[in-house]
Amino acid sequence: MNRKNNFDSVGRRFAVLIALATIGVLFGASGAKAGCGAPSKAGFATPVPFASHSANAPSKNQGEDDYHPASIVGLWHVAYTATYTTSGPLPVPVISPPESFPFVQTYKTWHGDGTEFENAFLPTPGGNICFGVWKDLDHGTVKLHHIGLMFTPDGSAIANIFTVDEIDTVAPNGKTYSGRFDMKIFDATDVLGKGTVLQEIKGTTTATRITVD
Numbered sequence: 001m002n003r004k005n006n007f008d009s010v011g012r013r014f015a016v017l018i019a020l021a022t023i024g025v026l027f028g029a030s031g032a033k034a035g036c037g038a039p040s041k042a043g044f045a046t047p048v049p050f051a052s053h054s055a056n057a058p059s060k061n062q063g064e065d066d067y068h069p070a071s072i073v074g075l076w077h078v079a080y081t082a083t084y085t086t087s088g089p090l091p092v093p094v095i096s097p098p099e100s101f102p103f104v105q106t107y108k109t110w111h112g113d114g115t116e117f118e119n120a121f122l123p124t125p126g127g128n129i130c131f132g133v134w135k136d137l138d139h140g141t142v143k144l145h146h147i148g149l150m151f152t153p154d155g156s157a158i159a160n161i162f163t164v165d166e167i168d169t170v171a172p173n174g175k176t177y178s179g180r181f182d183m184k185i186f187d188a189t190d191v192l193g194k195g196t197v198l199q200e201i202k203g204t205t206t207a208t209r210i211t212v213d
Contacts, residue, residue: 148164162185
């Protein structure tokens, strides 16, 4: 009888030990789950292979994520080269590739709020001022749409509306950019530049940043 009681007592103690060990394992597993993706209080992230990265752990694509292309915001000297033209209000040669000619130079300012201002190397009646809006595309490339006015030779009236659409890409060093443009000329009453195109001029852009120093 005493031997039976001894076996029962040993059995109960063993069961209690098994239960405590099981509880410890469960709490340990719960702690590891809570630590996934975040450093612990001691500053160490739980080393779980499938967990999301902690704030201090390098990302698998960190090289790509840390790539920040140079901004186009700032002041530039821009040269436009025409590679395709049609006849119309502007007295320019009618050409198509591979022909080309220097079309115009400008000072252009790209603003951080998504607007743009340009002052062309032209007499005022030629339409030397235009304003634009732009947006980022990807990897240092931007899309621009701007619009301006052309005047009669004596400057007394608006002769035409023109738009220029550009896709430009800033060089990694941020000092230059290049791209392509498409200029369209409309009737003076077409204030949004959405109607019949009277003349079209396409080509390339090259720009050099102007800095304070």
